[in-house]
Amino acid sequence: MLSFFAKRIALALSQMLAISVIAFSLLYLSADGIARAILGEQATEAQVAAKTVELGLDRPLHVRYFEWLTSALTGDLGRSYFTPQDVIDALLTRLPVTLSLLIATTIVAAIIAFGLGIAAAVYRGWLDRVVQVLSVLGYAIPGFLVALFLVVVFAINLKLLPATGFIPLTTDPAGWLRTMILPIAALSLGAIAATAQQVRGAMIDVLRADYVRTLRSRGLSEREIIFKHVLRNASSTGVTVLGLQFVGLLGGAIVVEQIFALPGLGTVAIQYTSRGDIPVVMGLVLLTALIVATVNLLVDLAVGLLNPKARIS
Amino acid sequence: MSTSTPKQTVRDSALRRFLSNPLAFLASSILLIIIAAALLAPVLSPQDPNFSAIRDAFLPPFSPDHLLGTDSAGRDVWARLLFGARISLAGAALALVIAALIGIPSGLLAGYYGGWFDSVSTWTTNLVQSLPGIVVLLAARAVLGPSIWYSMLIFGVILSPGFYRVVRTAVINVRNELYVDAARVSGLRDTAIIGRHVLTVVRAPIIIQGALLLGIALAIQSGLEFLGVGDNSIPSWGNMLNEGFRNIYRDPISILWPALAIGLTCAALVIIGNGLRDALEERGTRKVKASKRAAVVPVEPVAIVAARPEDDATPVQDVAPVPDAILSVRDLKVGYGERGSETVVVNNVRLDVRPGEVLGLVGESGSGKTQTAFSILGLLPAGGRVIEGSILFDGEDLARKSRSAFREIRGTGIAYIPQEPMSNLDPSFKIGSQLVTPMIRRLKIDRREATTRALELLDRVGIRDPKRTFDAYPHEISGGMAQRVLIAGAVSCRPRLLIADEPTTALDVTVQAEVLRLLRDLQAESDMGVILVTHNFGVVADICDRVAVMNKGTIVEMNDVESVFARPAHPYTQMLLASTLEGGPSRTELDAAEAGAR
Numbered sequence: 001m002l003s004f005f006a007k008r009i010a011l012a013l014s015q016m017l018a019i020s021v022i023a024f025s026l027l028y029l030s031a032d033g034i035a036r037a038i039l040g041e042q043a044t045e046a047q048v049a050a051k052t053v054e055l056g057l058d059r060p061l062h063v064r065y066f067e068w069l070t071s072a073l074t075g076d077l078g079r080s081y082f083t084p085q086d087v088i089d090a091l092l093t094r095l096p097v098t099l100s101l102l103i104a105t106t107i108v109a110a111i112i113a114f115g116l117g118i119a120a121a122v123y124r125g126w127l128d129r130v131v132q133v134l135s136v137l138g139y140a141i142p143g144f145l146v147a148l149f150l151v152v153v154f155a156i157n158l159k160l161l162p163a164t165g166f167i168p169l170t171t172d173p174a175g176w177l178r179t180m181i182l183p184i185a186a187l188s189l190g191a192i193a194a195t196a197q198q199v200r201g202a203m204i205d206v207l208r209a210d211y212v213r214t215l216r217s218r219g220l221s222e223r224e225i226i227f228k229h230v231l232r233n234a235s236s237t238g239v240t241v242l243g244l245q246f247v248g249l250l251g252g253a254i255v256v257e258q259i260f261a262l263p264g265l266g267t268v269a270i271q272y273t274s275r276g277d278i279p280v281v282m283g284l285v286l287l288t289a290l291i292v293a294t295v296n297l298l299v300d301l302a303v304g305l306l307n308p309k310a311r312i313s
Numbered sequence: 314m315s316t317s318t319p320k321q322t323v324r325d326s327a328l329r330r331f332l333s334n335p336l337a338f339l340a341s342s343i344l345l346i347i348i349a350a351a352l353l354a355p356v357l358s359p360q361d362p363n364f365s366a367i368r369d370a371f372l373p374p375f376s377p378d379h380l381l382g383t384d385s386a387g388r389d390v391w392a393r394l395l396f397g398a399r400i401s402l403a404g405a406a407l408a409l410v411i412a413a414l415i416g417i418p419s420g421l422l423a424g425y426y427g428g429w430f431d432s433v434s435t436w437t438t439n440l441v442q443s444l445p446g447i448v449v450l451l452a453a454r455a456v457l458g459p460s461i462w463y464s465m466l467i468f469g470v471i472l473s474p475g476f477y478r479v480v481r482t483a484v485i486n487v488r489n490e491l492y493v494d495a496a497r498v499s500g501l502r503d504t505a506i507i508g509r510h511v512l513t514v515v516r517a518p519i520i521i522q523g524a525l526l527l528g529i530a531l532a533i534q535s536g537l538e539f540l541g542v543g544d545n546s547i548p549s550w551g552n553m554l555n556e557g558f559r560n561i562y563r564d565p566i567s568i569l570w571p572a573l574a575i576g577l578t579c580a581a582l583v584i585i586g587n588g589l590r591d592a593l594e595e596r597g598t599r600k601v602k603a604s605k606r607a608a609v610v611p612v613e614p615v616a617i618v619a620a621r622p623e624d625d626a627t628p629v630q631d632v633a634p635v636p637d638a639i640l641s642v643r644d645l646k647v648g649y650g651e652r653g654s655e656t657v658v659v660n661n662v663r664l665d666v667r668p669g670e671v672l673g674l675v676g677e678s679g680s681g682k683t684q685t686a687f688s689i690l691g692l693l694p695a696g697g698r699v700i701e702g703s704i705l706f707d708g709e710d711l712a713r714k715s716r717s718a719f720r721e722i723r724g725t726g727i728a729y730i731p732q733e734p735m736s737n738l739d740p741s742f743k744i745g746s747q748l749v750t751p752m753i754r755r756l757k758i759d760r761r762e763a764t765t766r767a768l769e770l771l772d773r774v775g776i777r778d779p780k781r782t783f784d785a786y787p788h789e790i791s792g793g794m795a796q797r798v799l800i801a802g803a804v805s806c807r808p809r810l811l812i813a814d815e816p817t818t819a820l821d822v823t824v825q826a827e828v829l830r831l832l833r834d835l836q837a838e839s840d841m842g843v844i845l846v847t848h849n850f851g852v853v854a855d856i857c858d859r860v861a862v863m864n865k866g867t868i869v870e871m872n873d874v875e876s877v878f879a880r881p882a883h884p885y886t887q888m889l890l891a892s893t894l895e896g897g898p899s900r901t902e903l904d905a906a907e908a909g910a911r
Binding site for chain 2: 015018019023026027029030033136137139140141142143144145148149151152156208209210211213214215216217218219220221222224229232233247248250251254255258259269270272273274275276277278281282284285288289292293296306307308309
């Protein structure tokens with residue numbers, strides 16, 4: 001188990017390193033372009049050249065990368081080109097908003113998706129067909145359209161919930177919930193659709209397994225068989241799919257934050273990329289990769305705990 | 314070529330199935346209309362999509378000259394929607410083409426040749442998929458500026474794993490097919506094999522995946538423009554959405570048109586993709602269904618006509634229940650399918666088992682012996698049920714019992730040993746827990762007592778280190794050990810009847826004898842009745858007291874073992890015995906003999 005986990009960590013680190021190299025080279029490829037983006041179109045060649053030197057962009061790419069990497073390892077991601085703010089601060093002040101949205105969405109999606117998937121697999125019949133249709137619809141309609149629909153209906157027309165704004169969970173949990181219900185609903189729909197479908201399939205496969213028949217022959221109750229044995233064997237599929245969905249959720253969060261005016265990473269991303277603030281963009285890419293890698297590790301760990309066979313491979 | 318005709322009809326019927334699916338038909342029609350509208354935009358719209366007349370801003374729909382009204386800059390919404398379709402669809406198509414150009418060839422190469430190219434490209438694929446597409450696009454925008462074509466180009470690269478994965482999987486599956494081997498052996502070059510055999514197989518998944526990816530590309534493109542980081546000088550659906558959302562309070566209706574256009578197109582693409590998959594997959598399932606039915610259906614008439622006792626020379630058995638029997642099955646009929654039109658797999662079966670007696674249930678695969686065993690256990694697979702007859706166990710008719718009431722007799726009354734040891738232990742739980750839990754539930758003893766008993770049982774079934782096996786997971790023990798564990802589990806709640814379904818078939822020959830001896834000893838110790846389902850007369854001779862021979866769903870002969878071996882009465886029994894004694898003929902010989910006997 002320990003070596004299994006160590007291998008996964010090594011893989012995650014190698015991927016993050018690769019992402020940082022590729023992102024850094026592509027983002028910093030054109031030094032002149034960066035300087036011109038900061039100074040504007042009217043700037044003279046001389047001004048651009050001076051700015052390039054000022055930012056240290058005249059030195060070779062690999063030198064700058066190693067500089068960036070060594071300071072990144074100490075938690076210093078450089079400074080924004082436009083505001084006198086450290087990149088790490090700009091990101092970390094916004095991170096809790098995005099994380100609270102993502103974690104709440106994942107929990108909601110997991111509960112609903114597993115509930116629907118289990119019910120569809122066990123009862124089959126009309127319930128199964130309803131879940132199937134909902135899955136296709138949830139997958140077919142882009143998440144940000146769902147978010148727009150929710151805003152227009154529940155916030156603007158019915159005025160049931162606030163359309164915009166954010167209250168931190170730590171200051172006022174009830175207020176947080178009021179501001180987060182619509183974003184969570186909008187974001188979780190796609191993940192629920194995809195995960196419920198997979199949980200259903202995995203449950204049906206396990207229900208057909210030989211050992212389920214043997215467990216029945218031993219006189220165990222149907223409830224114990226389904227919730228202990230079948231669910232455990234089917235849940236590693238569900239958890240894996242949910243983990244894959246997480247990458248999509250992270251992207252979706254950027255759009256949803258913008259729609260609901262939540263001050264999270266998505267807002268940072270849009271503000272700073274429009275201005276061409278490369279250090280912040282680089283930091284954002286790294287942070288996103290780190291979040292994805294962490295989630296993947298958690299998924300691997302969960303699958304390893306659920307499924308003893310996975311630990312050997 | 315004769316091969317092209319059946320292929321053609323297969324494709325035609327898949328297409329017909331696709332179009333006969335109302336949802337898929339509707340989705341295809343909507344998509345065609347949208348594409349036609351995009352192509353005919355200059356004809357359908359009298360206005361210029363970018364012509365702005367500020368004093369005409371926010372005109373409502375159905376205004377003169379403006380079918381859907383105007384936006385905040387006084388531009389015609391209908392014109393922008395039509396010309397927007399051109400840009401949005403072209404952008405999504407660009408991403409799809411790039412994804413196909415990268416994903417399909419690399420998937421073909423990785424799947425066909427494997428090796429280092431496969432490892433490298435799979436690693437790269439994982440890398441590409443470990444960042445949300447929108448983050449990559451935002452980063453690209455910071456460098457390249459707002460251009461729909463650049464971002465769709467990059468998104469094509471991000472989407473390419475979608476093609477890579479399905480193509481690679483399909484190619485790996487087909488590469489190992491015999492006809493591809495044959496083609497290789499016969500000297501065809503790799504390019505010819507890929508062109509002729511592999512491409513035909515991957516075509517369907519590519520089309521399906523293409524529809525899904527096109528929808529994703531359109532969604533992300535509109536999302537990006539909706540965020541306001543796109544090039545807002547062009548009329549596209551995403552820009553219209555952005556414009557509509559900014560004016561949501563002033564002009565709430567204007568967001569509806571681009572939202573509908575994007576939503577309908579994306580939904581249509583997904584539904585088309587799913588419909589295509591269903592249409593192509595149904596071909597497979599239908600074939601299987603048909604062949605299954607073909608294998609089962611003839612059972613019924615033959616079994617009923619030829620095997621009724623009165624038609625047959627063999628005296629099967631008295632109809633009255635045997636007084637001291639623990640199990641009496643009478644006139645059992647088991648079938649699958651809808652009520653009234655079932656496919657019958659077991660018919661007219663009568664048998665009795667007395668305490669301490671081992672009854673062998675012998676027959677070829679498909680003779681109905683396992684179905685008989687499962688109906689006694691109440692464990693028929695989904696769709697199967699007892700149509701007629703009674704299963705008396707301890708004076709209770711199991712055939713009338715509900716599924717939940719069956720629980721009361723399982724484990725303590727009737728227990729079961731399966732055929733395939735490895736697939737019958739839950740891979741996620743330790744062996745100890747799988748032995749202990751049923752004892753706690755059924756014998757109402759506490760965990761400590763159950764643990765002690767489980768260790769004793771493991772020792773009793775001949776496992777050398779019971780403690781270690783108790784703490785092991787199923788994948789950590791051998792097949793022979795697993796079968797011993799399953800036997801221990803079956804006898805753990807002291808059942809009075811044991812049903813063993815081919816308990817030695819999956820084991821090595823050396824282990825087979827030991828497991829049979831173990832079964833015989835356990836049976837003698839506790840005076841259990843046993844039904845031993847087997848196709849092997851050697852096993853019958855070894856362990857059984859009486860034997861019932863099954864053929865085509867019914868019992869053709871039942872007698873004590875000595876008599877059956879000495880004087881087999883039914884021709885089918887004679888044939889089975891002859892084949893066993895001669896050291897096993899092939900199936901074809903048996904079939905030939907059967908055909909001759911008819």
